[in-house]
Each structure stands twice: as C-alpha cells, then as structure tokens.
Amino acid sequence: MSVVTVVRRAVLWVPDWPVVAAMTEAGLGADVPAAVLHGRGLVAVSAAARAAGVRRGSTRRLAQRACPELVILPHDEGRDSRLFESVAAAAEQAVSGVEISRPGLMIIPADGAARFHGSEETLAEALVTAVAEHAGLECAVGAADGLLAAVIAARRAELVPAGTSRDYLAPAPVESLALAAMERVQRQEAERLASVLTRLGIVTLGDLAALPFPDVLARFGPVGVWAHRLASGEDLAPPVLRRSEEDIAVEHVFEDPAERIEQLVHVAREAAAALDAALLAAGVRCGRVRITARTEKGQELERVWRTDVGTRAGAFARHMTDRVRWQLEGWLSGTAGAGGDKGPEPSPLVSLGLVAEDVVPLGSEQAYLWGGVSGADSRAHRALERVQGLLGLEGVLAVAEQGGRSPRDRAHLAPWGQEAPPARAIAHPWPGRIPDPPPATVPPVARPALVLDAGGAPVTISRRLAISAPPTWVRLEADGADERARAANRHPSEGHVGRIVGPVWDRPRPVESWAGPWPVSERWWSEDASRLAYLQVALRDGEGVATAVLLAYGGGEWRLEAVYD
C-alpha cells in the first residue's frame, strides 16, 4: 500500500440519511417518527423516532412498542443514492467538486475551497446554507486532516486544527472505525475487528495507533493495516472528485403535426444526428437517452432508453435513429403503453425532444471487465429493444429463478433492461416446496378445476388434511373456442342464446394415479396469506397416454396450478 499524503478535507454529513431520503420520497414531514427497516432490524431512525425511544438495530416489534405511531419505510439503496444527488448538487453551489463516499456523506478537499471562502468557518457556513436552501435539509460539516478524523469531526460539527488529527482521534473508541467504512461489507469487517480489539483490551484509537505497525499487519492482515492507518490519522487514497455534467437536449418542432411513419423517419434521423453532434461538440458520451414527444392534444409522452456507451460509440447516431423511430412508431400506433398501462391514444405529434442523461466525458466511460459484448449479444439486444418499441417496456420480460414453494412463485419476471428487484433466495430451504421435476406449463393465473369422487361428488380436504374420498374424475376448463364443450355446458332452459356464466368444463377425465395432499401454508401473518393443499394427479387420456397436472385445494375450490406437458 503506497503512502498517500494526508489531505485536509471537509466532510458534509446528513444525519440519518436513509430515513431522511425515505421520508422525502414518501412525502412525510420531518417531525414524523419514521424508521427504515432492512431484514430484521432498523437501519436508520429519524430524530423524532429516536426521541420516542426507538433505537437503530432494534426489531420492528420492539420499535413499535416504544412508539406505536412509528412509520416503517422499506430499505432501498438505489433511492438513497438517487436522492443524495440533489444534496451533492446543492453543495456544488458552494464548492467546485465533491466526492460522494456513500449516500449521506460527502468529502470536499478543504484547502482550495477554504482559501476561496476566506476560512474554514465560512466554508462550513456556506455549505450548510447551500444545502439548507437548495435541498431543504439539515447537515453538519467538519474538517480535519485524514479521513476518519474528518468524518468524526463532521458528526460533532467541529473543525480540527491542522496537524492535531492523531491527538483528536486518540480518545475515540475503536468502534468508530466503522464510520470510515464506505460499503456494507467493509463496515461489517470493521465492526468485527473492533469487537476483537475490544476483547483484547484495545479500547481507543490511541491504543491501536500505539501498536507497532508490523505486528498489526501480522495479526490482523489488510483490515488491520487499514484500521491502523486510519487510527494514526493517515489517509488511504486522495479524494476522487465528481465532475457534474449538464444533460444535453435536442428539440425538434414539426412544422405540420406528424401522423405518418414516413414523416417521422427523416425527423428521427435528423434528431439523432443533432444529438450525436451536440455530444461530440461537448466531448461527452451519455448512458441514457430520454425521448419525449408532445401530441396535438397536449399530451406529454416520455420514455427513457439505456444506451451502451462503450460498445456503440461508433454507430451511435444510427442506433439512436432506430430507437427514436421505433418509439415514435409505437406512440403513433398507440401500442406502446407508458409504464405498462394502456398506451396513449394515437394522436399526431407536434414536437420531439431528445435528452442525453448520465453524461460522462469521452474516454472515461467504463468498459466491461472481460471485453465488450459479442456480436450475437448485441444483435439480440437490438431485437429485444425493437420489440419493446413495438409493445412497450413491459412487452418483453427477462426471467430468472427465485426461491418459493409453488411453481408460479419460483419464476421471477421483470421488464427487459430494467434493474430487477431482489428475488427471493433460492438457497433458503423452502419446506413444503413442490418436488422436481418442475412443470413446463404454469398458467400466469391458476385456472379453475373440478375434482370428483367415484360418485361424482366434489372431493374436499379438511383442515386436518383428511381427503373426503379418493379423486376419481377431474374436469378441467375447456378451450373457450370449443363449440361442442360450450353446448354441453349450456343448460337446456337457456336455449341457444346468452353467455355461459362461469367456466366452460371439459369432459371428465379419469384419474390414473395421484399423490398428496401436500399442505403449503404461506405468509399467515400477512394480507396475501395462502393455505393450500396440493395434489399431483396423472389423468388417463387413452391407452398409455397420461397427462400429469398439479392441482391445489383452498377455500373450498380446486384450481389447476400447472401442467406437466
């Protein structure tokens, strides 16, 4: 590890950032007691909740006992970093460059900024004022030499004189090492190290810094080195500054409202070329492109597309032309729904705008570690983007396997190209899971079914899993277009008119063999609780022909869950 010169830095800290961000997004006032829950414990607690006795790390139940009106908000790291952008932008009103080390904590090299503002006191004042005015948030600013001293100074809102960081840190407990950890894994390691050190009798950072460096390395490895450097008031790396780039926008207003594809092809090419030229002139590349359009009726249409900066650098304009054209075709034909619901009604377009977002300077975009995507991959991506242009974002789904008990629960679907929310872990035991082989046909919604005993009476399963009679016949839903089945289901008194209420049943099929019932009781504590008994049934369709199905009984009704076809 090379020695890094110690940099004087100011740290801007927003207390309880995860909960502040969650409350901002939920539209709650600052006086509402709120907490962010992740896993089994609270990860952040608002000031009002802390005053009511809610502590970080406690369980939901303990917290609600201390403060019954507590609002529990979900944990979302994406939201935390997204909303912190506005704080960073506010701070940039006062200083020229900041490093966001983690959401809630920002590092500013203090030397130049303090010279510009006159002194560190005025710099701190300017920062606090800027964040309060532009982001509407309270924050604390501190300054010191070295990373850990600066972070601790920010929490105490103090300015540590130059050269005294080591003395400033000496009385602090070793647990405060975790404050300088910027990622969750690093924080866990720091906490583990702190607990070992405490048990060894090394309670303060001063004790740790007094230990010989080679011994710390020998005993604790890289984590020990990291901790020792921090405790000695040294730095690990110089601050990396973020350079904010403005989004680049291109606007095109149609002379006549456009309602035919042919009019748009040309416009799409021109707009894409204009955007490409604007990006090139500014010397930047973009990670996302927002396509906006206004219809004659004043409706605003908008769609964000992600672009791969590295792989398509050469053909950006052509690629964008296709994207814009597909999107406009989708809007004009009224098939591309915005956000999954039904699309806008087709209407001529009066203006088109392209905004390049996630702008980075040319040459600093991150390529894939193992080289770019292959030709086949980019061809497939283009095809799927084309389909998304036709059907809307939710028209194409990416699939993954996740943990669960029923075959339907084990599939995880998300719109293609979107970051999927975390799936349930497959590695968990999932007791009561339907055993393999998995069925190849799983209807998105369970279909009704009838299970009858030898006498034609419905089979029921009691709460104690006693089956009323062995299943002998199964009737599944018939194909809706099958006229014969429809006729057979129609009661003679209805004549040949009118619709059939309820499912159209196919002919009864004899049960060849069956297994079950297998009880699965899930989420009894929540609204979507389900208590089902599963039955695997092989239906006989002729000599040597069997169809295996998975049936579920719950709430007095049978449902067809899956077909092993």
Added chain:
Amino acid sequence: METAEARLARAREALAGVQRKVGTTRERWEAPTLPLVPLLDQVLPQGLRRGQVIAVAGSTSLMLALAAAASEAGSWTAAVGMPSLGVVAAARRGLDLARVALVPHPGAQAAAVAGACVDGMDVVLLGPRLALSEPDRRRLATRARERGAVIIAEAPWAGAHASLTAVASRWHGLGAGDGRLRGRELTVRVEERRGAAARLVTVPLEAEAPLRRGATVPAVAAARVLGGAA
C-alpha cells in the same frame, strides 16, 4: 488448341484452389447445426439445423428440450406468445435464463415481433395462439433461413422441416395417494418433410435414478426407437 481433358483439369485445379483459400465445400447435408441434447438424437438424427422450422404439438417440455443445449452453448432464445411457460422447468432443462426473453402477449403485432426475434435470436419459440397468417408464416420461415435461426412452433406449421407430435406419455412414481412424479417416457411421432414414413420415438424425458427398489423408472438412459409407421 488444348484438349477438353486439359481444360477440365485446369478448371478442377482452379476450383480446388478456391476451396483451399475459402474453405472446404459445404454440402447441403452439412448445413451448420446448433447443439442438441443427446436425449433427442433419435428424434432429430441430423441435429438442430439452422434455418429450420420445427413444429411441436402436445409437449412444452419437448420444445424446451430442443432449445436447451443451444442456449447452454451461448445462443439467445425468445419465447413469443407463451405466457404460461414454466421458467423453472426451462432452467432445469438447461436453458440459460440470462439469455432467454419472454414476449408473453404480442397481440396484433405478432408477425412484427416474431420477425424481430428471428432477426436477432438463434432460437425462437412460438406459442400456439399467435395472430399469424399463412403468408406471415412463410415470410418468417424465409427469414429464419436467411438469418440462420431456428423456429420451434407449438402449432401445426405447413411446410415445417420436422413435425413432432407427442402421442403418448407415461408417468412413473405416482401411486394411489402416495409417491410423486418421478420419471416420464414420452413417445413422439416424428414426421420429416423430406423423409421416409413417420417414426415413433420414445424418449425418457424426465429420468431419475430410482431411490428404492421397485420404483418403475426406466433403466435405459438412451432413447429407444420403436420403429414402424404411425
């Protein structure tokens, strides 16, 4: 004036030179193929050739098995109009889900969507209820031949290179209230467009080693050809 033999020899030499430079000749029967699981060797002895259309009736598992090895080897797969495709079954069959995209409800745009998928993907699975007219299907087949994609359609397809129909299916492992589904033998009728009479092939599609003696699980792992015309 040279003789005809000399001219012929010179032409042959030129041809051989071109072959040396460009590569060997490619006969019709050596069209590039996608990998196929060994289980289905008897069903499609010539392999999963690029540019072909295969119609499958009666078994989604068979469609997944056809696409599995290609997907594992890096091909992209799209399933159009199959909203009830079992994702876990696809993963167990060997498909790499990172390279699988579902288009569950293409609606009226079915022809355009299927066309785009044939352009970009190696294997395209088409569901049974797609709004495709007969000319649409012909265009798709032509496009697949040009792009080297394989279309596996769950519907009768006029002019398909091979039609696979699940005619019989036998399950093992279920009793009268006990056991569970374990093994399955699927009998497939294979009709090839330019081939002899239809063949019946039995495939142990779900095979699992018997846990205890007496469980009726097929011991043979390879497919058995029953032979005979359907």
